Amino acid sequence: MPLKMRRNLSPKPPEPCMLTECMQVIAGAWAPNVIWSLRAGRRRFSELKADIPPVSSKVLSARLSELEERGVLSRHVRPTSPPSVEYELTELGQELIPALEAIVQVGHKLKLMRAHELDSEAAE
Amino acid sequence: MPLKMRRNLSPKPPEPCMLTECMQVIAGAWAPNVIWSLRAGRRRFSELKADIPPVSSKVLSARLSELEERGVLSRHVRPTSPPSVEYELTELGQELIPALEAIVQVGHKLKLMRAHELDSEAAE
DNA sequence: CAGGATCCACACAGATACTG
DNA sequence: CAGTATCTGTGTGGATCCTG
Numbered sequence: 001m002p003l004k005m006r007r008n009l010s011p012k013p014p015e016p017c018m019l020t021e022c023m024q025v026i027a028g029a030w031a032p033n034v035i036w037s038l039r040a041g042r043r044r045f046s047e048l049k050a051d052i053p054p055v056s057s058k059v060l061s062a063r064l065s066e067l068e069e070r071g072v073l074s075r076h077v078r079p080t081s082p083p084s085v086e087y088e089l090t091e092l093g094q095e096l097i098p099a100l101e102a103i104v105q106v107g108h109k110l111k112l113m114r115a116h117e118l119d120s121e122a123a124e
Numbered sequence: 125m126p127l128k129m130r131r132n133l134s135p136k137p138p139e140p141c142m143l144t145e146c147m148q149v150i151a152g153a154w155a156p157n158v159i160w161s162l163r164a165g166r167r168r169f170s171e172l173k174a175d176i177p178p179v180s181s182k183v184l185s186a187r188l189s190e191l192e193e194r195g196v197l198s199r200h201v202r203p204t205s206p207p208s209v210e211y212e213l214t215e216l217g218q219e220l221i222p223a224l225e226a227i228v229q230v231g232h233k234l235k236l237m238r239a240h241e242l243d244s245e246a247a248e
Numbered sequence: 249c250a251g252g253a254t255c256c257a258c259a260c261a262g263a264t265a266c267t268g
Numbered sequence: 269c270a271g272t273a274t275c276t277g278t279g280t281g282g283a284t285c286c287t288g
Binding site for chain 1: 280281282283284288
Binding site for chain 1: 142143144145146147148149150154156157160194195196216217219220222223224226227228229230231232233234235237238
């Protein structure tokens with residue numbers, strides 16, 4: 001499930017829209033899901049991977065790096081015998097949660113609307 | 125500026141994450157920008173194209189169709205001599221505005237943080 | 249366990265040209 | 269003006285394999 005989980009960057013030019021630039025923060029496949037999974041608190045790499053089954057290690061790793069670099073989340077390495085790394089949203093990262101929640105809400109409502117429309121059609 | 129303005133779909137599989145599904149609503153290159161441009165009210169095709177310079181007619185058209193189909197915006201054709209079409213956010217579409225604003229805010233803050241960090245480094 | 253390296257496919261945006 | 273059709277390039281994610 002990736003073919004369309006692309007980012008929202010802009011390679012070369014004038015970048016007239018600030019929004020585009022800001023959208024980069026959550027750009028990249030699965031990035032929103034990562035943030036979503038971290039809502040409740042810090043999680044380990046494997047936990048995140050389990051939360052988002054279809055994501056591959058490579059991509060998850062890449063996304064985590066980007067999000068860390070962008071200041072959305074922080075990485076904590078714990079010196080245990082089997083390596084253990086935890087990720088956590090930064091304060092700024094937490095500000096993204098309401099945004100994602102709003103999107104989910106709208107998505108939900110639209111879904112309900114569609115279901116309702118289908119019902120109406122079926123009734124005829 | 126498009127190479128990375130891809131959508132956030134998911135082609136085939138199990139789709140375990142509701143978020144992913146909801147994100148589709150604003151999926152596709154420039155989709156957020158379109159919604160952003162329509163914040164203030166209805167706009168015509170050419171106005172939208174002017175608002176978002178780097179977008180091509182083809183892509184803008186595609187995005188508008190998708191957003192309409194998804195119930196985020198509505199299309200009004202006006203029977204004038206030169207064809208004139210206006211687009212407008214639906215009620216649900218308007219609910220996405222706060223979400224985008226939140227993202228922009230975070231993007232902004234992160235930008236400021238970065239600038240600050242660079243200053244600190246430069247000072248040394 | 250956490251994640252880096254490779255190789256590959258393909259969906260998507262761009263450019264251009266055309267229509268009513 | 270508002271779009272559509274076609275062709276092409278490319279970034280990005282998936283799968284797999286491998287390591288400390």
